[in-house]
Amino acid sequence: MTANDAFEARAQQAARSAHHSVRGIDMTGLTAQTPTARLRAPSRTLLVVAASIVLLLLVGALVGRNVLTSNEGVPAFEPQPLPGARPFHSHLVPSVSFRIPPKHLASPDQADLTVVKFDGIPTGGLIAMRVRTYANGDRRSLAAAVAADDRLKVLRRDPAVVGGEPATRLVVRPVPGITASDWFCPTGDLPCFTLDPTGQTTLYLFKHQGTRYLLSGGAINDSGATQLQTIVDGAAATWHW
Amino acid sequence: MNEQHPVVVSIGETFETFYAREYRPLVALTYVLSGSPSVAEDLAQEAMAVTFRQWSRVSGMDSPTGYLRRTAAHLAASAVRRRVAEAKALFRLSAQREPLPAMEEPGEQFWAAVRRLPSRQAQAVALRYVYDCPVVEVARVMQISEGAAKSHLFRGRQSLAKTLGLPVDPSTGGEVAS
Numbered sequence: 141m142t143a144n145d146a147f148e149a150r151a152q153q154a155a156r157s158a159h160h161s162v163r164g165i166d167m168t169g170l171t172a173q174t175p176t177a178r179l180r181a182p183s184r185t186l187l188v189v190a191a192s193i194v195l196l197l198l199v200g201a202l203v204g205r206n207v208l209t210s211n212e213g214v215p216a217f218e219p220q221p222l223p224g225a226r227p228f229h230s231h232l233v234p235s236v237s238f239r240i241p242p243k244h245l246a247s248p249d250q251a252d253l254t255v256v257k258f259d260g261i262p263t264g265g266l267i268a269m270r271v272r273t274y275a276n277g278d279r280r281s282l283a284a285a286v287a288a289d290d291r292l293k294v295l296r297r298d299p300a301v302v303g304g305e306p307a308t309r310l311v312v313r314p315v316p317g318i319t320a321s322d323w324f325c326p327t328g329d330l331p332c333f334t335l336d337p338t339g340q341t342t343l344y345l346f347k348h349q350g351t352r353y354l355l356s357g358g359a360i361n362d363s364g365a366t367q368l369q370t371i372v373d374g375a376a377a378t379w380h381w
Numbered sequence: 382m383n384e385q386h387p388v389v390v391s392i393g394e395t396f397e398t399f400y401a402r403e404y405r406p407l408v409a410l411t412y413v414l415s416g417s418p419s420v421a422e423d424l425a426q427e428a429m430a431v432t433f434r435q436w437s438r439v440s441g442m443d444s445p446t447g448y449l450r451r452t453a454a455h456l457a458a459s460a461v462r463r464r465v466a467e468a469k470a471l472f473r474l475s476a477q478r479e480p481l482p483a484m485e486e487p488g489e490q491f492w493a494a495v496r497r498l499p500s501r502q503a504q505a506v507a508l509r510y511v512y513d514c515p516v517v518e519v520a521r522v523m524q525i526s527e528g529a530a531k532s533h534l535f536r537g538r539q540s541l542a543k544t545l546g547l548p549v550d551p552s553t554g555g556e557v558a559s
Contacts, residue, residue: 147538147547150491155510157488158409161418165408 227378230254232268234348236303239378241371258371261364266375271352282345282352283308291315300344302355303379307346311369314341340365342372348381355379396436400429403446407453410511413492414457414503418483428453447522450508454523458500494544495537502537505530 227237228246232254240246244258257265274285287294287310296311340362344355355376357368407428412421432439432449439445484492495503501523508519520530542549 147542150487150545150547151506151510152513154413154488154491155409155513157484158413158492158511159406161484161488162405162408162412162421165405165422 228256230268232270234381237380238375241374261367266357266371268355271354283310286310286343286345295340300376302344302346302376303348303381305346305348307344310343310345312341312343342369344376396433399445403449404429406512407449410450410507411453411457413495413507413511414454416493416496424456425453428456444521450522451524454504454508458504491545494541498537498540502533505533506537509534
C-alpha cells in the first residue's frame with residue numbers, strides 16, 4: 141500500500157464515519173419546529189444567559205475582524221442585470237459611483253466593500269474597498285505597502301487620478317501559489333474571487349479624507365484579467381465621491 | 382424580496398426534491414467543517430434557507446448543488462456564523478430536540494485535523510472526501526481554477542498526513558488524484 145493509498149483509505153473511512161453519523165437525521169428541515177418543542181421553551185434565565193453569550197461572541201468577533209483583517213464582511217454575489225452603461229452607486233463610505241459597462245451583471249454591495257461580478261468574464265469581478273490595515277504592515281502609503289509585498293510582483297507603476305484624488309495605478313501579478321483568498325481575503329473565510337497565478341491585475345490605490353481605498357479586478361484566467369483591466373480603468377476614470 | 386412572494390420554479394427540479402436529496406450529505410459536510418453535530422444542522426438549514434430564497438435563480442444554474450455546497454462551506458468557515466449557529470443550537474438543545482450522535486473515532490480525529498487547516502484547504506478536503514467528488518468538481522464548487530483546487534488539496538493532504546502520522550508520498554508531486 142502506497143502512502144497515497146493509506147491517506148485515501150483513512151480519508152474515505154472518515155467520510156463514511158461522517159455519513160454514518162447523519163444517517164438518522166431529522167428531515168423536517170426548514171419546516172417549523174413541533175408545537176411540543178415550542179412548549180418546552182427554555183427558561184427566562186437561560187434565555188438571558190444565552191443572549192448575553194451571543195452578544196459577547198458577536199462583539200468579540202467583530203472587534204477581532206476589525207483588528208486583524210484588511211477588509212470587512214464578505215461579498216454576497218446576487219447579480220442583477222444592468223440594462224446599459226449607467227452609474228453604479230456603491231455603498232462605500234463615503235458614497236461613490238462609477239460607470240458599469242452595458243450588458244453586465246452587478247451585485248448588491250455593502251459598506252466598505254463593493255463587488256461587481258461580470259457575466260462575460262469567467263469568475264471575474266470588480267472590487268472596491270476601504271483598506272484599514274495591510275498585511276505586511278503600515279508604510280508611508282498603501283502603494284508602498286503593496287509594492288513591498290512579496291506575494292505580488294509589480295509589473296507596472298503609474299501615477300493616476302481617481303475621483304479627483306492623486307492615485308497610484310499598479311499592474312501586478314501574484315507569485316505562483318498565491319490566490320485571491322491569500323491576498324484579498326486574509327482571513328480566508330471567503331474569496332472575493334480567484335486570481336490565477338498567471339493573471340495580471342490592475343490596482344488603483346488612493347486616499348480620501350485620510351482613508352485608504354483599493355479599486356481592482358480579478359479573474360480566473362489571463363483573458364478575463366485582460367478584459368477586466370479596461371473595466372477597472374473605466375471605473376477609476378468615472379469614479380465620483 | 383423573494384421571501385415575500387411565492388417562489389416560482391420555471392425549470393429544473395422542485396426545491397422539495399432537491400432538499401430531500403441534498404440535506405443529509407450537506408449536514409455531513411457542515412458537521413466535519415464545524416466539528417459540532419448540533420451546529421451542523423443549523424448551518425445546513427441556513428444554507429438551505431439561503432438557497433430556497435434564491436431558488437428561482439439557483440434552480441436555473443448549471444449546478445444548484447454547487448451553489449448549496451459552496452454556501453454551506455462558506456457558512457461553516459465563518460467564525461461569526463458558526464457562533465450564531467452555536468447559540469441557535471443551544472436554544473434548540475434546550476427544547477429537548479435530539480442532536481446528532483457524536484462521530485466515532487478515528488473519523489473525528491481526521492476531521493479535527495482538517496478543521497485545523499487553513500479554511501480553504503479544509504473546504505477543499507471536506508468537499509473532496511465527503512462528496513467523493515473529483516478535483517474538477519471541487520474547483521467548480523469553490524469557484525476556483527482546477528490548479529488552485531489541486532494546490533489546496535495537496536497542501537491540505539501534506540499537512541494532514543503529518544498531523545495524523547501517515548506516510549507522505551513524495552511521488553505525488555503536487556498532483557491530487559481525481
